[in-house]
Amino acid sequence: xxxxxxxxxxxxxxxxxxxxxxxxxxxxxxxxxxxxxxxxxxxxxxxxxxxxxxxxxxxxxxxxxxxxxxxxxxxxxxxxxxxxxxxxxxxxx
Amino acid sequence: xxxxxxxxxxxxxxxxxxxxxxxxxxxxxxxxxxxxxxxxxxxxxxxxxxxxxxxxxxxxxxxxxxxxxxxxxxxxxxxxxxxxxxxxxxxxxxxxxxxxxxxxxxxxxxxxxxxxxxxxxxx
Numbered sequence: 001x002x003x004x005x006x007x008x009x010x011x012x013x014x015x016x017x018x019x020x021x022x023x024x025x026x027x028x029x030x031x032x033x034x035x036x037x038x039x040x041x042x043x044x045x046x047x048x049x050x051x052x053x054x055x056x057x058x059x060x061x062x063x064x065x066x067x068x069x070x071x072x073x074x075x076x077x078x079x080x081x082x083x084x085x086x087x088x089x090x091x092x093x
Numbered sequence: 094x095x096x097x098x099x100x101x102x103x104x105x106x107x108x109x110x111x112x113x114x115x116x117x118x119x120x121x122x123x124x125x126x127x128x129x130x131x132x133x134x135x136x137x138x139x140x141x142x143x144x145x146x147x148x149x150x151x152x153x154x155x156x157x158x159x160x161x162x163x164x165x166x167x168x169x170x171x172x173x174x175x176x177x178x179x180x181x182x183x184x185x186x187x188x189x190x191x192x193x194x195x196x197x198x199x200x201x202x203x204x205x206x207x208x209x210x211x212x213x214x215x216x
Contacts (some may be wrong), residue, residue, distance in 0.1 A: 002104035006156075009108035013115035013149075017206070020141070021120040023126035027134075034178075035131055035190040042182060043125055043138040047173075050118050050141065050149055054111070057153045059214035060160065062167065079186065082201050086189035 010058050017051045038082045045075030103159055107152045115150035117141060131190055135183055142179040146172060 021044055028040035057062030071088050105137055124137025150168040157165040 002099040002101045005104045005108050006099065007099075009111050013111040016112075016115035016119050020122040022116070023122040027125045033131065033190075033193075035186060035193070036134065037133055038186055039131070039138065039183075040125060042186070043122055043141070046138060046141050046179070047118055047122060048148075048173070049171075050114065050145060052114075053146075053149050053153060053168075057111070057149075057156060058206050060157070065167060065171065069174060072171060072178065076174075076182050079182040079214055083182065083185040083189045086186075 010054065014051060014054050017047055017054060019048045036076045037047055038079060042075065045071065107156050110148045114145045117145035121145065131168035134188055139179060142175055146175045
């Protein structure tokens with residue numbers, strides 16, 4: 001019974017997190033300016049990290065956790081590089 | 094999730110935390126679509142980045158701690174990473190957007206003019 005509750009709520013959470021990517025993709029495609037697209041990209045990364053954490057809850061083990069950590073850090077570096085590009089016109093001066 | 098003797102209260106608590114985290118992440122993304130300007134929109138994903146991530150990681154910590162019968166705290170690393178990087182990245186992004194708007198002379202981001210001080214009342 002409790003395993004069934006957990007499996008159903010985990011599936012619902014994964015579906016909701018996948019649905020949460022749709023507004024970010026719409027904003028990424030439609031965004032009026034470049035900073036809107038960068039913000040949508042950051043949100044997409046964050047939703048993907050949370051989705052991978054959900055996969056890790058479902059499977060057990062620490063493999064998915066390490067994937068989520070690497071994705072969080074690469075998303076941070078990407079957002080900072082894009083913000084620097086918007087500010088200066090080049091990433092490395 | 095391979096523990097057959099999972100107590101019911103733990104399953105309910107973990108399920109509620111999972112659903113709350115996923116719902117908060119969805120609300121954060123929906124705010125990205127609904128809010129009007131960029132400076133309002135930049136607030137929305139922080140909901141997913143702080144409270145959504147906290148609830149999901151808390152659910153993961155509770156479940157793995159129960160399955161392995163010891164405190165499993167390595168999700169705290171991901172929590173600290175998310176909490177430390179999200180404000181920094183968004184702050185840099187807002188500074189870049191503010192620089193671009195000011196550079197283009199967009200009057201929507203200019204500081205409001207300072208009101209003149211009230212003249213002192215005549216005695």
